[in-house]
């Protein structure tokens with residue numbers, strides 16, 4: 001059975017981003033496993049954890065629990081990230097997640113000429129987001145994830161599903177979400 005990894009960076013109980021992501025997930029016919037970033041409470045790398053990680057990698061020990069999120073990412077057939085639009089990108093927990101899964105030898109390797117070569121199985125990543133105002137220019141959170149996932153994880157395609165202007169005075173968030181939901185693509 002195909003495995004979808006749901007990386008959930010939504011924090012509010014009434015999260016509209018999670019609402020949209022769940023609508024998308026309901027179209028998936030395989031197995032869904034979730035990494036809830038708030039519950040996982042990953043920590044930014046420190047001198048101590050970086051040294052520990054370097055020692056594990058030097059020993060080729062990828063079985064350590066530190067690498068669990070990276071292994072889950074590598075093994076997924078499809079990836080869905082749900083992240084509200086915060087401060088022009090995403091909650092900091094998403095960056096900490098990226099930091100934790102960038103594991104040389106597991107998620108990627110380097111070629112002799114220094115180019116990263118991604119090792120993830122997934123061919124597509126979906127990025128779901130909602131924004132209080134209009135997203136001016138580009139969603140930098142999505143652009144960053146798209147770059148990282150194509151260059152370092154080896155996931156060639158990334159697609160953004162986004163609802164904007166939910167918090168504007170006079171806005172009808174339910175109607176905006178219903179419109180976005182009606183346009184959701186198939187996950188297959």
Ligand SMILES: Cc1cc2nc3c(=O)[nH]c(=O)nc-3n(C[C@H](O)[C@H](O)[C@H](O)COP(=O)(O)O)c2cc1C
Nearest residue numbers: 012015016017018084085086087088130131132133
């Ligand atoms: C910490 C924080 C930062 C935010 N930054 C932005 C922002 O830069 N631009 C914007 O349009 N909305 C911003 N918002 C509003 C959210 O994008 C909006 O309410 C979104 O729908 C929240 O998603 P959720 O319902 O899944 O929690 C911010 C909200 C919070 C709590």
